[in-house]
Amino acid sequence: MAGETVTLSSLVTWLSRFRDLVTENRNYLTELDSAIGDADHGANMARGMAAVMEKVGASPATTADELFKSVGMTLVTSVGGASGPLYGTFFLRFGMTAGAVSEFDGAALSAALRAGLGGVVARGKPELGDKTMFDAMSPALEAFDASVASGGSPAAAAAAAYDAAVVGRDATTPLVARKGRASYLGERSAGHLDPGATSTAFLFQALAESLAQG
Amino acid sequence: MAGETVTLSSLVTWLSRFRDLVTENRNYLTELDSAIGDADHGANMARGMAAVMEKVGASPATTADELFKSVGMTLVTSVGGASGPLYGTFFLRFGMTAGAVSEFDGAALSAALRAGLGGVVARGKPELGDKTMFDAMSPALEAFDASVASGGSPAAAAAAAYDAAVVGRDATTPLVARKGRASYLGERSAGHLDPGATSTAFLFQALAESLAQG
């Protein structure tokens, strides 16, 4: 059973599991981006997370701020496009808020994730219903916090966050996009899952799985 | 029944029937030229013969030299490609040899056709078996002459010429081209009818049909 504290090494597992998920689903993400974007989201995420794990393997960090600064910078400098600055800023802010620690409780993890979300908002100015990654990320954090507030373990909170991310992701399908490339399609963007919301659901799936392992 | 002399008006019928045949078979000729050439023989012949019949209709000629000089020049100036100079020279020489007449017997028609064939040879230097229009035209003239020599009417000679043109045309299929665009294909040109030999068979079909009508 998963404990009450989260170690740095389970967060490395989070990252590596995220890398695996976007790599395995590279074609699927690109497929989604073909329908309402420019057919590169799978390539972008796979390239970025491969670079991240290479970096993490080459120079293992001992504190969260160090680790996530490197993760964020690697994404920013290897992805490009919209997802590079968005996921990059997410991890940069995550690390800044986490600080020079190597263990987290639920509240600390929540604060770091909230800071990450704030970074996405600062960069992209998404609002709920714009059909972006924010539509999965924001409800995921609501659920995470609710679980922590009601005494749930970080693992339980992450599982709740993942469930909420999936619901948020699926709710993007009927939406008409108002941010990003998909917005150019107007009404034609409705009826398709948002690629970024889909990769964000993978982010929380990875978190849930890595914390469940302990 | 067809008579012993051929009038200028049946030669106009010849031309108009040739125009009809290449126009109806425009796609077929282009199809043949797609396989071993550049997909324009149908367009070339249809454009050329349409221009010819427009010219003939606009300024009807009273003698063969006048008529066929105009036909030849129209082909030369409206077709381009290999078939323009070849068919153009064919008709130019036909007219020069026919002279300022308005009726032909079999021998006169043979002489004019021979001159036309000579024009094709002068321009294109084809030899038998090169997989060109010459492979239909040359045996057609052999057959025409043989029929005239054995007392056949011009109509009978034209019918014999048509039969021989068809045989000559079909015999181009297995050949490896040695002249024109098809020669670039080397061995790959074998197994296809030559487009120019096919249009030449239409030329003799048109002659046979127009003389059969009298």
Next chain:
Amino acid sequence: MKKLINSPDHVLADALVGVELAHPELKVDHTNRIIYRGEPTKPGKVALISGGGSGHEPLHGGFVGFGMLDAACAGEVFTSPTPDQMQEATKVADSGAGVLHIVKNYTGDVMNFEMAAEMAEAETGVRVESVVTNDDVAVEDSTWTAGRRGVGVTVLLEKIVGAAAEEGRDLAAVASLARTVNAQGRSMGMALTSCTVPSAGKPTFELPDDMMEMGVGIHGEPGRHRVPLAPAADIAQQLVEPILHDLDFSGAPTIVMLNGMGGTPLIELYLMYGEVAKILQKSGIQVARSLVGNYITSLDMAGCSVTVLRADDELLRLWDAPVNTAGLRWGV
């Protein structure tokens, strides 16, 4: 997918090798994927930098040289470059007079260039101004979207503003001219076929033989409307009408670009230009200069776009000024 490539992951790196070998007058930084002029920026000259996803060639690398850009950053295919590339280009190209970032309006490009400008100013003190092009009239309701895309006007802007920078104008003047040019240009594009992104391996969208996409951008995104394939004259009408509807081009000379999307041959582009020019004539618009060819492309997409720029004598003078790049060259 049929492409002249070694592998989908190496398209950009391999193409930059070719650019370097083909253009001894340019410098290529393969690590940062930047194409520079061979000579450092003249002291006092504002540097012009652009960049964007690859797949739009000759934009932007083909426009590096005298009278146009000082450096271009190449992103992965259809993916904006990263801030570190742009920061590096900014640092190297700056001669002290400051740097203009020319950014096409796409969320990714804008965010990455923003981060680059922040980094460059904070870490190196280079003065950076940015202009964001957004000339694509296909994007309606731009308040409910990421805004209009930057497309064809970017080419004209890089030429005109490049000439102004060459004359020694300062950063503020160069940036303000760039904004004027952007404000006075409008574009509209269409596609006969989808392009194929190498890493995706198949066409981004399927388009039936009798249909075309109107209002496409330059990233193989589907357009605003799918309509029946039409004769060139009708297509020209569908491209020109929304442009003229959006901005008043009367009473001024214009510069018109008929741009190919990459897979359409020049004979069709000239044919389309004829149709477009006839419509402009009929609408009383004076075409002073024109450009026909592949300038801002979308990989192997078949199709074209029209850009009309409202000019004046001064813009025409800058347009006519010497330019010496791989993709645009005259007067030198």
Next chain:
Amino acid sequence: MKKLINSPDHVLADALVGVELAHPELKVDHTNRIIYRGEPTKPGKVALISGGGSGHEPLHGGFVGFGMLDAACAGEVFTSPTPDQMQEATKVADSGAGVLHIVKNYTGDVMNFEMAAEMAEAETGVRVESVVTNDDVAVEDSTWTAGRRGVGVTVLLEKIVGAAAEEGRDLAAVASLARTVNAQGRSMGMALTSCTVPSAGKPTFELPDDMMEMGVGIHGEPGRHRVPLAPAADIAQQLVEPILHDLDFSGAPTIVMLNGMGGTPLIELYLMYGEVAKILQKSGIQVARSLVGNYITSLDMAGCSVTVLRADDELLRLWDAPVNTAGLRWGV
């Protein structure tokens, strides 16, 4: 068939309207389908005329202008022009110093230009010399065929010989230089896809997704061999090898053109150029000048060709001389 045209029968006429509107510096004779320079040929200057079927743009009309051609005759798509067009161009362009006909070696082109030269000399007394280009090494056993096709070297020849004519050389010298250039150039082409001739309405040949045609010309004719699709580096090898096998390029500077067939985007052409240049380097061949882009195309065919010209200081000097045409421009 998806093309930006009004109707298959009007492609050429409509495209010439666009050329005229886009290039006020050129004259277009729509009846005879000839593109001329705006200014008459200078007295004493030998006139250069070329022509051929359409569908190869910018060849030849895009190469009319200072330092290259004086006139270009356009035939129907892939169909050589007719002798009367060529005769008219010959008459109009002649300044009294004579006219060089630049003819690509195809049965139709050769026969039509022959008739034109006969007509021009007989009826108007204009002195005409002809050079027939035949640089395509894909045509093996040329004694058993119509001979090698004229392809890429035609572009290089028009540039180099155009510069020589501009310098005032006489007809014999210009013609002899043209023959030298032709003799020293070799080309090889390949296709990833067939083109579609507008009047045919569908692709000339079908090519499976995993195959390519090696040794194609510029008329959509199938090539010599159909082989499996390969990485760019292998394709480059298959293109360069027969060229180097056919002529010794060692010990001399060369001019290399990596030409697109019309449907292949520039990013792939640069990538291919990189592969070609690396092979030439390894083979000890010195590349002094290069040209990458769409110069002699085959409608919308995807693919490319390589041309290598053995040069010397004099040819390089003529190559570098100013040229001012729609399709090639530098030094002016």
